[in-house]
Amino acid sequence: METSPENYSCAIIGGGVAGLSLAIQLADAGIKTIVFEKNTYPFHKVCGEYISMESWNFLMELGLPLAEMNLPMIREVGISSEKGFMLRAPLASGGFGISRFALDNELFALARQKGVTILENCKVQFVKQESRHITLITTTQGTFTAQIVCGSYGKYTPSFARNMQEPKKNINYIGVKYHVKTNFPDNRIELHNFEGGYCGISKVEGNVCCLCYLATADQLKQAGNNIKELEEKVLHKNPFLKKIFTESEFLFEEPVVISNVTFHKKSTYENGIFLLGDAAGSITPLCGNGMSMGLRASNMLAQLLISFFKEDVSKDALIHAYALAWNDQFKFRIQTGYYLQSLFGKKNTTHLVLKALNAMPRFTQKIIGLTHGKPF
Numbered sequence: 001m002e003t004s005p006e007n008y009s010c011a012i013i014g015g016g017v018a019g020l021s022l023a024i025q026l027a028d029a030g031i032k033t034i035v036f037e038k039n040t041y042p043f044h045k046v047c048g049e050y051i052s053m054e055s056w057n058f059l060m061e062l063g064l065p066l067a068e069m070n071l072p073m074i075r076e077v078g079i080s081s082e083k084g085f086m087l088r089a090p091l092a093s094g095g096f097g098i099s100r101f102a103l104d105n106e107l108f109a110l111a112r113q114k115g116v117t118i119l120e121n122c123k124v125q126f127v128k129q130e131s132r133h134i135t136l137i138t139t140t141q142g143t144f145t146a147q148i149v150c151g152s153y154g155k156y157t158p159s160f161a162r163n164m165q166e167p168k169k170n171i172n173y174i175g176v177k178y179h180v181k182t183n184f185p186d187n188r189i190e191l192h193n194f195e196g197g198y199c200g201i202s203k204v205e206g207n208v209c210c211l212c213y214l215a216t217a218d219q220l221k222q223a224g225n226n227i228k229e230l231e232e233k234v235l236h237k238n239p240f241l242k243k244i245f246t247e248s249e250f251l252f253e254e255p256v257v258i259s260n261v262t263f264h265k266k267s268t269y270e271n272g273i274f275l276l277g278d279a280a281g282s283i284t285p286l287c288g289n290g291m292s293m294g295l296r297a298s299n300m301l302a303q304l305l306i307s308f309f310k311e312d313v314s315k316d317a318l319i320h321a322y323a324l325a326w327n328d329q330f331k332f333r334i335q336t337g338y339y340l341q342s343l344f345g346k347k348n349t350t351h352l353v354l355k356a357l358n359a360m361p362r363f364t365q366k367i368i369g370l371t372h373g374k375p376f
């Protein structure tokens, strides 16, 4: 099909890890792709910035020179209770640390270099299917058309993609992130529980630590919507956190904060849009694997889209095959995440669970294994 300058084979809404990696794979297959990103690179995001090793080879194959970036390789975990107990365990498959500021910016540069059109500071406002083959995308920088539209817009579903059956809301969290300098080993990630939430710490590039936590929106309200007060009144009750918060050098003037964070499976295709990354369903950060899930989903969807554009599969078959592949890969992992989340962030329960896991190292390894996927 002849394309006009504003007509694309594939349009991707949202340039985070899922959207950018999908764009790179499509560009590698010669598919004309555009990405709309409402922010301007590079920028910070609320994220624990730990990526499981399952994504290492995939990112290298995309063209990201991870091996040359001198990144901290993380091989053990510590999980503490508010009562001051710390469970220590090896991370069999492990992970590595890289800031979202660096990662998303590297993927952005790579995608551009491979010929993807990326519009920054460009918010998608409306998506309308004109016909089975043409979708109209209205943005703050004009209107575009595409044969296939993918939504990788993250955890907040925009109004144009919302249907009538949004799942009922579970607990509403806030996410807060800092970069700090502190005395912390390269090879370790720690998760510190406090009443209502937990805080992760691990190294990223440049000898900096990412310190990132989830607390409930109610707790913030009770602290007069004051983040400092929330930290002093709630997080500091965990002695490990009190030490980190009082002894670290904080590198941001203000933390990066997000609100209205919920975790649930959504859908893989909605209102004519293929969904991936957090847009299709988000996992609790406790499992530390949302990025790997987004990257893996991009790989599954890219392969199916490449077949579709070669006219090997119909669109209906594509919708069906993607839903099957997604559920096969992630449904169980997401459920495990919800279950684990229910055991964390509770003073007595968490303490007892950690003590029990400490006595059963093999079982602990099994649980950790359920949250990490195999390399792809």
Ligand SMILES: Cc1cc2nc3c(=O)[nH]c(=O)nc-3n(C[C@H](O)[C@H](O)[C@H](O)COP(=O)(O)OP(=O)(O)OC[C@H]3O[C@@H](n4cnc5c(N)ncnc54)[C@H](O)[C@@H]3O)c2cc1C
Residues within 6 Å of the ligand: 013, 014, 015, 016, 017, 018, 019, 036, 037, 038, 039, 045, 046, 047, 048, 049, 050, 051, 052, 122, 123, 124, 125, 152, 153, 154, 155, 158, 175, 176, 212, 213, 214, 261, 276, 277, 278, 279, 282, 283, 285, 288, 289, 290, 291, 292, 294
């Ligand atoms: C507190 C917390 C800690 C976490 N820690 C970890 C961790 O340690 N490891 C891990 O793997 N995962 C972690 N996660 C999860 C991880 O951050 C997400 O799973 C991951 O960012 C999802 O990537 P994505 O590409 O789907 O979405 P995002 O990275 O959120 O990207 C979506 C992009 O879409 C853009 N966008 C949105 N709407 C529009 C629009 N209308 N028009 C144009 N652009 C739009 C946004 O600006 C954004 O850049 C954590 C999450 C939270 C909340």
